[in-house]
Amino acid sequence: MMKLSKRLQTIADRVTPGSRTADIGSDHALLPVYLVQSGRVPSAIAGELNTGPYQAACKAAASAGLTAVIAVRQGDGLCVLHPGEADTVTIAGMGGSLMADILEAGRLSGKLEGVRELVLQPNVGEEFVRRWLVRHGWTLTDETVLEEDGRFYEVLHAVLMPSEESDNAGLYDPSFLNKPASQTELWTNWLYRMGPHLLRQPTLTLHKKWEHEIGKLERILAQMAGSDTPDARAKEAEFRMEIAQIQEVLACTPTDKPSSN
The missing domain is CATH 1.10.287.1890 (Helix Hairpins)
Structure with a gap:
C-alpha cells in the first residue's frame, strides 16, 4: 500500500470509513488509491481538469488494479460528479477562493446532492472556505494545522447538519x-x-x-x-x-x- 505525505494522510484520516468518496482536483489520484487500498472506503472518484494529471491518475488506478472501484474522470470541479453518487468530497491543494467557487458551482448545479461530508485543504484563503460553509449550512466540526517541508497547511472537516443542530453562531462567537x-x-x-x-x-x-x-x-x-x-x-x-x-x-x-x- 502506498505511503502518503503528512498532508494527504491528514486528509485521509478525516474521511469517514465506508463513505463513497470523490476527490476533486485529484492530481495523480494518490488519495483515492490510498483510501481504497487501505479499506477505508469502498469506492472513489478521482476528478481532474488537466490532461497530464488526469492521465497520471488513470495510470495510478490501473497500476493499483483498482479501475473497477476508482472512476477517474476529466472535468472542471464538481462537474465530474452525478448527484447522489458520493457521500464525501475531498478538495485539496488550491486557494480557498477557488475552492469556495468550486463548491458554490457544485451546489448550484446539484452536484453536492447526497454529499454529507467535506474534507478541505486550502493552501491559502481559508476564510473564504469557512464563510462558504456557514452560508450554506455546513458545520465545521474539526480543523487542524500542520507543517510539512517548510509549509503550513490547514485541513477542515465539515458535515451537513439540519439547521436546528448546527452551532455556527456559537462557533464563531x-x-x-x-x-x-x-x-x-x-x-x-x-x-x-x-x-x-x-x-x-x-x-x-x-x-x-x-x-x-x-x-x-x-x-x-x-x-x-x-x-x-x-x-x-x-x-x-x-x-x-x-x-x-x-x-x-x-x-x-x-x-x-x-x-x-
Whole structure:
C-alpha cells in the first residue's frame, strides 16, 4: 500500500470509513488509491481538469488494479460528479477562493446532492472556505494545522447538519478572546481567518504559522520603507495594524503544552 505525505494522510484520516468518496482536483489520484487500498472506503472518484494529471491518475488506478472501484474522470470541479453518487468530497491543494467557487458551482448545479461530508485543504484563503460553509449550512466540526517541508497547511472537516443542530453562531462567537463587545465584528473576522477550532485549542504549530505570516508582513514593510507616496503610507498602516491584531489574537490563545498538531 502506498505511503502518503503528512498532508494527504491528514486528509485521509478525516474521511469517514465506508463513505463513497470523490476527490476533486485529484492530481495523480494518490488519495483515492490510498483510501481504497487501505479499506477505508469502498469506492472513489478521482476528478481532474488537466490532461497530464488526469492521465497520471488513470495510470495510478490501473497500476493499483483498482479501475473497477476508482472512476477517474476529466472535468472542471464538481462537474465530474452525478448527484447522489458520493457521500464525501475531498478538495485539496488550491486557494480557498477557488475552492469556495468550486463548491458554490457544485451546489448550484446539484452536484453536492447526497454529499454529507467535506474534507478541505486550502493552501491559502481559508476564510473564504469557512464563510462558504456557514452560508450554506455546513458545520465545521474539526480543523487542524500542520507543517510539512517548510509549509503550513490547514485541513477542515465539515458535515451537513439540519439547521436546528448546527452551532455556527456559537462557533464563531469571539467572546472567548475576552474582547469588548463593540469589537465583536473585528474579532469574528479573525476567527474566520485563523480558525475557530484552532484558536480554541491552540498549538505551537498554529503560533508558528502566524509568526511566519508576521515575518512576511514585516519583510514587505521593510521593502516599502523607501516609498513616501500616500498609497504606500496607507498600505504600511494597514500592514502594521494587521500585525498588531495577529499578535493580539496569539496573546489571547497561549499554548499550554508542546504540540506539533
